[in-house]
Amino acid sequence: MQEPPSNAFEEKSILKMLLTDDGSYTLFDSESGELFHNRAGALTEALHNYLKPSRALDTLISAGQLRVLDVCFGLGYNSFVLLEEALRTEVPGRISIVAIEKDPAVLAMCTEVLKDERLSHLRNCIGERFPQSGFTYENGFITIEMQIMPNDFRTVITELTCDFDLVFHDPFSPRNAAQLWTVDIFKQYQRLLESRSGAVLTYSSAVAVRSALRMTGFDVRRTAAVGGKSGGTLATLNSSYYSDEYKCFSLSCQEEGRLLTSSAVPYRDPSFSADSRTVSNLRQQELKKISEQRKPA
Ligand SMILES: C[S@@+](CC[C@H](N)C(=O)[O-])C[C@H]1O[C@@H](n2cnc3c(N)ncnc32)[C@H](O)[C@@H]1O
Numbered sequence: 628m629q630e631p632p633s634n635a636f637e638e639k640s641i642l643k644m645l646l647t648d649d650g651s652y653t654l655f656d657s658e659s660g661e662l663f664h665n666r667a668g669a670l671t672e673a674l675h676n677y678l679k680p681s682r683a684l685d686t687l688i689s690a691g692q693l694r695v696l697d698v699c700f701g702l703g704y705n706s707f708v709l710l711e712e713a714l715r716t717e718v719p720g721r722i723s724i725v726a727i728e729k730d731p732a733v734l735a736m737c738t739e740v741l742k743d744e745r746l747s748h749l750r751n752c753i754g755e756r757f758p759q760s761g762f763t764y765e766n767g768f769i770t771i772e773m774q775i776m777p778n779d780f781r782t783v784i785t786e787l788t789c790d791f792d793l794v795f796h797d798p799f800s801p802r803n804a805a806q807l808w809t810v811d812i813f814k815q816y817q818r819l820l821e822s823r824s825g826a827v828l829t830y831s832s833a834v835a836v837r838s839a840l841r842m843t844g845f846d847v848r849r850t851a852a853v854g855g856k857s858g859g860t861l862a863t864l865n866s867s868y869y870s871d872e873y874k875c876f877s878l879s880c881q882e883e884g885r886l887l888t889s890s891a892v893p894y895r896d897p898s899f900s901a902d903s904r905t906v907s908n909l910r911q912q913e914l915k916k917i918s919e920q921r922k923p924a
Contacts, residue, residue, distance in 0.1 A: 643655065647667065647668045647670075648667050648668050648854075651668050651669040651670035651671075652669060652739065654702065659800070659803035661799050661800060663701050664704070665854045665856060672854075675850065676828065676853055677797075680828060680848075682869065683712075686793075691721065692722070693721070693722045693792050694792050694793075695722070695793045696791045696794045696816075698794060698798070699728065699796070700726035700728035700734075700775065700797075703726070703740060704740065709722075710722065710724075711745070714752060718769070719768040719769060721769075721771075722769070723771075724771075724774070725774050726775045727775075727776045729777065729780070734775065734777070737759075738756050738757045752764045752766070759777075760774075761775040780807075781899040781900065784815045790819065790820070790823050791819050791825060792824075793826055793827075794819065794825070794828070796829040800833075803903060805903045805906040805907045806901050806903050808833070808835070808836050809839065809893065809895050809896045810894065810895055811895060811896055811897050811899065813842075816843075817843050817844055825865075826862060827840065827861070827862040828850070828860070828862075829862075830856070832849065832856070832857045834886060835891060836893075837882075838892070844864065847862050848861045848866075848877060849861075849876045849877075849879075850874060850875050851875075861875040892917065894906050894907070894910055895910070
């Protein structure tokens, strides 16, 4: 990871952008101590863990529309890479994105992200400044509607009623933000995807995350590895639509095996309001109970 050269933009901003190995930017989150993206590249991660396995453009071609819920929108890479590809390839149809990001200071940095030449089609259609509440764009072949909700997604998720084709789930890791990876959140995604043949995509391959998705009724697959990581997860209610051909693979025997161990005990928070420590402690208590029950009498 190299730091970008100092410039006026950096001096003005509170958050410091860092360059990843593919030349795209990420941010450092001081609360979790995590980078927003894989060091191999923010853009590369969006492409391999989100866009490619999602079959987003196939869905757009076959249905004429695509509805995406982008949770923890951050610098916007997951949606931006999708929109750039749709604009570049001139796939006709309507793309609607509901993006949720709680930090306005992060949203303010999206304008810098859009300066990347690899996002030039998108920049040309929305202009130099990224509109923080979203935008609508229409030309002869494509209509784009992006709505940005400036909320903690847990406070709005139960109220969302639209049907989505895809959910991009991109919070900080379960180790630091356990409250954002609960079985209760995944049940909401199941509800929002139910009438479509869609999928939830995330960079995480954590056993507790995959098991929670499976418990909720999803078929779980592994997506391609990015950098040194082991590959993310695609969870779908329509397993016949996704296969190795689309860069999402059946879990290996080892991965299946881990789902049978105590690591598979999920995070829970039916209140949608607990903090990470409370959610982790509850999981520890559940693990303890299970191990006591397993002890020979
Ligand atoms: C790992 S970064 C996301 C990276 C992002 N998808 C991108 O492409 O740049 C996590 C983001 O989630 C946001 N976030 C954390 N907790 C949240 C919550 N409860 N609701 C909404 N956004 C949240 C953070 O502000 C941060 O921008």
